[in-house]
Amino acid sequence: MSEAEVPQRPVLEVRDLHVRFLTAGSTEDAVRGLSFSVSPGEVLALVGESGSGKTTTALAIDGLLPSYATATRGAITIDGVRIDDLGQRAARKLRASRIGFIPQDPGTSLHPLYSVGYQIAEALRLHNPRLTRRAARTKAIDLMQAVGISDPAERYSHSPHQFSGGMRQRILIAIALAGRPxxxxxxxxxxxxxxxxxxxxxxxxDTKIIEIGAAMLIITHDLAMASERADRIAVMKDGRIVEAGRSSQVLANPEAQYTRALVASEPSLDGLAEGRDRQPPPADDATAPLLVARNLRKTFETRDGRITAVSDVSFTLRAGQTVALVGESGSGKTTTAMMALGIESPTSGEVEIGGARLETLRTRKEVLAARRLVQPVFQNPVASLDVRQRVGSILTEPLAVHRIGDRISRAERVRETLDMVRLPARYLGRYPHELSGGQAQRVAIARALVLRPSVMVLDEALSALDALVQQQIIDLLDELQRDLRVGYLLISHDLGVVARVSDVVHVMHKGVVVESGAADQIFANPRNDYTRRLLDAVPGRRPRTVKEAIDS
Structure with missing residues (x-):
């Protein structure tokens, strides 16, 4: 056997891993006999529905399991060293030097009180204690530039909240790669x-992984992204791998029934030119609008001057209709939603809910009545759920605030609503930190549904959900819309979801609506160059990886 044919030793080997949860006095096996490996330069994607054990597996590998979770059996080997053979201190040191972790939420993963540059520099000094503070600062600035942060020397001292979500994610990548794991x-x-x-x-x-020759484990529910970026895919369900293989093979010819269901549920822009299954509701002038935004404008005062976040945005939402606002991060979508909810006051323009203008409401009774009509589901469920309350209390609180029903009827409605979002009653006793990201998102949706509102503002409400659960929630929202004539204002970056559920789409760019129209028309025949760029960026519309593009 030639030297080129000698197989490389895997960077990561997981053998027969078992992880058990102890929550609310009960036990649950979250990971059950999991085994896989990843070699140098290889990308493996773990995919599956929320609660399948993907993130728990990643946390077990990196020694970050929460206090209620325990790895009861199995072996984890990194660069040939079995972590479970090491003491706690040695295992922590090995992980810190060999593993770079990029977490899910850039909004909560950076310390809000320290500058981003300081946090990168501290990561560098952790890997190299001999590094002086001045040298760490210089290297941190170089890393910031390498991950695409403009003016890194100036922005070194900026706090996380002064960066967009995409920029914060770049900072986390810099921290993860600081030690060349x-x-x-x-x-x-x-x-x-x-x-x-x-x-x-x-x-x-992709580029940085190629540069340092690292192996990569991606945890994702996005099959399109996994097909583009991963060499192999392992499909997880109920803590086990049900199918694994080359990405192209698994997704093109899935063998497991569960994998076939995942692939069938994946949102897609394909076929929009031929029309959609969804039939738009009538939107003639005889249908009274539920929500009207007229010429909304919002400016913010900053240390650098005045910033216009939204400029002259108007739309109308009627009963049984879904209106979507799409665009890049920072385009003004969420600011527009906050004005529609009455959380932000417009600098100019007006919002009308159920025929009443928000700025004319004076008494607490009037404000509560308007707020009951329009309920939000925010982008980050972990941040929007009270960590001190159990799920049952979180869902009961809106009913108590609006004085709906008595204790018995409230409990009945809470259970009914939890069932609507496909969560069993045992989750009523759990705290938010005991939920997966997708489960927390479903609780947030249930909290909005429990008041049976006329309008729901869905701010990235489906972004953390895997394809199967996402389809369940879409079916649920569609059923509610048909039965109750609920109107949805959908804020989303997931154009596949927008294409499936929306009737009218407004494309926003730098605070301005650059294109509006029926969903079929927008996705099949976009007129604006910016809209076309958004559609071209959807996963699945280019070579699978940067490495593949380079090799070809």
Whole structure:
């Protein structure tokens, strides 16, 4: 056997891993006999529905399991060293030097009180204690430039909140790669990012992985992204791998029934030119609008001057209709939604809910009545759920605030609503930190549904959900819309989802609506160059990886 034919030793080997949860006095096996390996330069994607054990597996590998979780059996080997053979201190040191972890949520993963440059420099000094603070600063600035942060020397001292979501994710990539690890774990690294920013972030990760020759483990529910970026895919369900193989083979010819269901549920822009199954509701002038935005404008005062976040945005939402706002991070989508909810006051323009203008409401009774009509589901469920309350209390609180029903009827409605979002009653006793990202998102949706509103503002409400659960929630929302004539204002960067559920689409760019129209028309025949760029950035529309593009 020639030297070129000698197989490389895997960077990561997981053998017969078992992880058990102890929550609310009960036990649950989250990972059951998991085995896989990743070689140098290889990208493996773990895919599967929320709660399948993907993130738990990643946390077990990196020694970050929460206090209620325990690895009861199995072996984890990194660069030939079995972690379970080491003491706690030695295992922690090995992981810190060999593993780079890119977490899911850039909004909560950086310390809000320290500058981004300081946090990168500290990561560098952790890997090299002999590095002086001045040298660490210089290297941190170089890393910031390498991951695409403009004016890195100036922005070194900026706080995380002064960066967009995409820029914060770049900072986390810099921290993960600071020690040139042999294994990079990316847990849903782009789930909260729009298509164009997602592509740039994934290109960056690919390029850096190639540069340092690391192995990579991607945790994702996005099959399109996995097909583009991963060499192999392992499909997880109920803590086990049900199918694994080359990405092209698994997705083109899935053998397991569960994998086939995942592939069938994946949102796609394909076939829009031939029309959609969804039939738009009537939107004639005889249908009273539920929500009207007229010439909304919002400016913010900053240290650098005045910033216009939204400029002259108007739309109308009627009963049984879904209106979508799409665009890149920073385009003004969420600011527009906050004005529609009455959380932000417009600098100029007006919002009308159920025929009443928000700025004319004076009494608490009037404000509560308007708020009951329009309920939000925010982008980050972990940040929007009270960590001190159990799920049952979180869902009961809106009913108590609006004085709906008594204790018995409230409990009945809470259970009914939890069932609507496909969560069993045992989750009523859990805290938010005991939920997966997708489970927390379903609780957030249930909290909005429990009041049976006329309008729901869905701000990236489906972004953390895998394809199967996402389809269940879409079916649920569609059923509610048919039965209750609920109107949806959808804020989303997932154009596949927008294409499936929307009737009217407004494309926003730098605070301005650059194109509006029926969903079929927008996705099949976009007129604006910016809209076309958004569509071109959707995963699945280019070579699978940067490495493949280079090799070809």
């Amino acid at each position: 042999s294994l990079v774990i990316a847990d849903e690294p782009t789930s909260a990012l729009d298509a164009t920013v997602q592509r740039s972030i994934l290109d960056l990760i």
